[in-house]
Amino acid sequence: MGRQGWYLPLLLMLVLLVAGCGNQTETNQNNNQDDQTSTSTTETEDSTNSTTTETPSTDTSTDTSSTDNTTSETPSTDTSTASNVEIKNPDTLVLVNTTIPITSLDPAYSYNAGSGAMIFNIMETLIFFDGEHTDKFIPMLSTEVPTMENGLISEDSLTYTFPIRMGTTFHEGPVSDADGNVIPGSGELTPEDVTYSMHRLILTDRAGGPNWMMIEPILGLSSVKDLGEQIEGVEVEALTDLSTETLLAICEQVKEAIYSDGNNVVFKLDTPFSPFLQVVVGYWASVLDKEWVMAEILDADGNVDKKAGWDGSCSSWQNYYDPQVEDSALFDKANGTGPYKLERWRREEEVFLKVNEDYWRGRPANLNVSYQASSEMATRLLMMSQGDADIIAVPVANQDQIFPLVDEGLVTMYEKLPTGTGYFWTFNQKVNPNNNDYIGSGELDGDGVPPDFFSDVDVRKAFGYAFVWETYWSDVINGEGIRMPGPIHSEVFGANPDQMVYDVDLEKLEEHLKKAWDGELWEKGFKLIVPYVSGGQAVKLTTEIMAKSFETINPKFQLIPQDFQRSKLVQDSNTGQIPFDYNGWGEDYHDPHNWAFPILHSLGNYARNMNIDPEIQAQLDDIIIRARSELDLEKREALYHELQRITFDEAIIITMEEWTRRRFMRSWMQGYVHNSGYPSYYYWHFDKAES
């Protein structure tokens, strides 16, 4: 035996010990779970009682683990099958997603469903969605939902008045100043908190943030800088180029548009804007405690725990304009009036939301929420089957693996849940031919396409008739989705469900191909590269489906999917190089304007790069702007139907599916309410109990 020889037996012992410990804890844990369930039956019957835990030490998990040592009788092997039926973690909802998709907890900064999912559980808006309805509202921090009938929307629909629910308390309570005196108005909801939050939303105007949604109806412009230019009368490079007076004037103009009046908050709109309530209901319009945001808060050691935010004055707002994510005082801090308090956000690992016991709506939430991330599908599936996770993310591609659990009754599947997301193909009718990787030779010679290939309506129609919806629906998206009728989502007001859409028709395909480019295309054929982001399966497969249709007509018509780096595609779509591109739009708010404008308006995100025929574009722009301010619902609907008709006749876009999702949760999860207006789950509804 060598000098190191002693190490091996020691190591072996260690391994055995650990394995032994593994077994032991197994027994303990399962007993533990037995304990938990025996108490949980009483707990769930009287859910409000069980969750009155004030001090951290009475955390239930601490309790159960300390009872570990008392019993260890049942053999470990039996319990593994039995454990499927017990409710694990009876007072916590464990959700395992692929990632923690939070950018920031600042409602005026973040602009994605992932951040919104946390924000709207912690903070609240003036009004909120009523159950699963996306167009009916209930009062939240406002005591009434403004309507024409109750007079809170003015006759000219330019003024919206919200009576504030005075005295609603914020999670963090009152804030003290340096001398230890409580700052008046802090910790409680006041009309100033509401106006401050809205001013802040407008004035921070982050590039790529949600701010434009409030800027558009209030200022009638697309950015705060535009307002400055309007006041000063000159165009400037950046906001900092504006004079101090102009900066002051911007802020004052915003404050004049949104102000408090007694216990009310008044919004004055620039022009009538029918979707305004949809803007107010979004998480970006969450109400903050002004005094708390302003204050610098120190932790026990005297270090800065929370930075000081904007103090609401017109002289300093520009310092908070277009912030970097880490500069926001609210990046990882949240203080709201909602059913949940933010306990901790461990970045990409976990978010823990604790029940707000003093929730003003009467009933506090039933379950704490632990939102975790695991990128491994196998891990998530196993956690679900072991009961360690209550809700998991299951990508379309892997849903067949979870169906057995659904059949067994362990997992409940919710199907066909509408989402505010739609997919479509756009044509760029005049691409930028410089260094273009997609158009081959750049000429109509069978080895590429000319830059203005899609300016011929017959080509566009041919592409529409090459698409096979049936195959796409059943195979590619696994039955998740319904056909999008036009540029407007079918769940949204203004969509015409009877509008024709393009679907495979080989005769028409041939007919249009023969007509296109005065028959030249039919002779020469074409070769077009369709880009997709590495890993973007749906795009590749859709292209292949279309390619197959073209190939049946004649192999001269070549449609070739090719993968590119995401960064490369970002560049090429912005420089207008991609002729035929797959796009998706997730609505910001539930109104046809939020669909029509980005997709079809010449300033919209997509049409901007589509180079639609000027005559048709002018027609589209006109309809979109008229429909935005149209208050007569019938007329408004007619306008949107017209828009949809033009889109079809001119084959401006080829619509694909509206994503309807499936959601999977353990069958003990009760009370799920789906609303496509929610960024994600609204945990307040949930409860855990055997069905």
Place this chain on the structure above:
Amino acid sequence: MLAYIVRRLALLPAMWLAVTLMIFLMLEPLGPYQKLALFLDNNPEMAVPANKLSEEQLQRVFDKHGLNDPFYVQYGKWLSEVLRFNFGWSTTAQAPVMEALISRLPATIELTMLSIGPLIFLAIWMGVKSAVHQNRWIDHATRFIAITGFSLPSFVFAIFVLVIFYGWLDWFPPGRLSLWADQVVFSDSFTRFTGMNLVDTLLNGRFDIFVDAIRHLVLPVISLSYLSWAALLRVTRSSMLETLKQDYITTARAKGLTETSVIHKHARRNALIPVLTLSGFVIVGLLTGVFIIETIFNYRGVGFWAVDAALSFDVPAVIGITLFTATLIVLANLIVDIFYTVVDPRVRYD
């Protein structure tokens, strides 16, 4: 010797410069639009597509991050920030790079420290054993295990053990702690001294959580050490065989020294020279293993973060992690070089 060490350490800053310059140079061919992807949210499901930005907003992002600046200006700006210990913001970690690195390091240290001990001692001991008993059953058995280990892709091995020990037997779950333990560890009543769960739980006197932490460590440690262990063992064995055939060993035997004395006093020491060279390789292997193993076991350490960052184009994080690992490896190799002189006095660095 001291001069040699100082000389080697003095090269570190030069290397930092070279590494970062290289990464910046690699980024250079990307235009400002492509670099834009650096500042978009990293999750494609939630990303704000760049065409959701208006032209004015795009320009604002370009200006803010200096994307239109020439290469040396961008690099200079970045460098001046780094000199103030600001490595930038990691979009994947949602924190400053340094902070994120420091918070993830304990997890990885815990994992590698637990793996490296058994790895090195077991490998050397068994390698020597195997060589001494060449072509006996113990040699065949060791070689068989080693070769199997070395030939099996780490990710396949890792997922297999996960399915067996978690999915089927439910002994060793993935992650770092169970949910209940997580809640305790991150509550106010628990002090996190080091961030290493095994140490912290003992200091807090929570043996139940200590056991829980061990259960979560077993599979990653086995997967991580098993794979490098095989390589190290093979090299120890072959180098030991080589040494045993040297003439001076024959001489030693001829002198009438006992076999134990020959092997441990004379042969092993020399056999360890190639092994030492390999230990640098083993360290790199461990680091590489950490990337894959942490990803598969959902074990949130530096490796998990590195893969996430690289796949999401989180360049500040990639630079930070690269610099860190690079420094680590330079130091490790320096130590290996110093060890050379200890093991083989004929090797000098002057």
Place this chain on the structure above:
Amino acid sequence: MTELYKRPSVWQRLKKNPIALLSLFLLFFFVVVVFAAPWLAPPERACPSPIYYIVPDWFFALFDHDLPCKPHQIPRDGFKIPPIPPNLDAWKTFPPDWKLHPLGTTENRYDIWYGLVWGTRTALAAGALIVFFSFLIGLTMGGLSGYFGRWIDSVIMRLVDFMIAMPGFLATLVLVSVLGRGLDKIIFASIVFGWTNYARLIRGDILSIREREYIHASRALGASHTRLLFKHVIPNMIYPALILASLDIGSVVLGLSALSFLGLGSGEDYADWGQMIALARNRIAGVVGGSAFEFWYTYVFPGAAIFLFVLAWNLLGDTVRDVLDPRQKNKKRA
């Protein structure tokens, strides 16, 4: 003369070693698969010239060559997602008809048989290319550095330090995430960052060898650098280096598969074993609540292919080292 004598001797010894025979058989098997690929799994569209069968298509891609056929692209069966289990009917003929899926399909319906056959070619070509070039660079650099010492050593070793300090895996990860994915980029990165290990190992050996008495003796006798290098130093240190290199064809393929597994390879329809395992990644837990091993074929077959391939190289490296030991031969001759 000695050369003529050595060769039969090595072969005789290898022949007696069952492990060596096994590994040689395995390698022979893989080589056969490489050359018989167009027959074992004929591509959907026949290639106009045999060159397209022999040279991997990423090689053409390097020169922006437009390919008339892509044998390395695994055909997809329809657009559905869940894997199809192996079909035994396909085995009634040999070679089995891959369109019937003799070994089943992966997720997204890529045929496993087709992928394995053409993936063998990918693995062998990539592995050999990487090892050959990195060993060559490593031998030169390490040899120069270790033998001459002084400033040459300093310069080369600083370069090595620099390269080694950037672990090849991380370097490849960085490179590929910036330059874009693809096998050609991985291969390039692997060579650029792969030679340093050999260089260090060879230098370490030479450092030790050049201090040995017989080198001192020959130098004192006035032997030239070249003679010393080729007659004494290199033969003495090349064997450990050779082991490492032979080990590395295996581990290089492992490394490639790991990178493919993480999503940096040539795209999911490219015939590459690691890529195929990546496609099985989500299937490894089977049907939870049903059989845990429901989709065994998606990872067992590609896993076995990598395993056997690497195993073959490792076994060979191991036995060849034992057999080719110079001192043993000397003894025998003596």
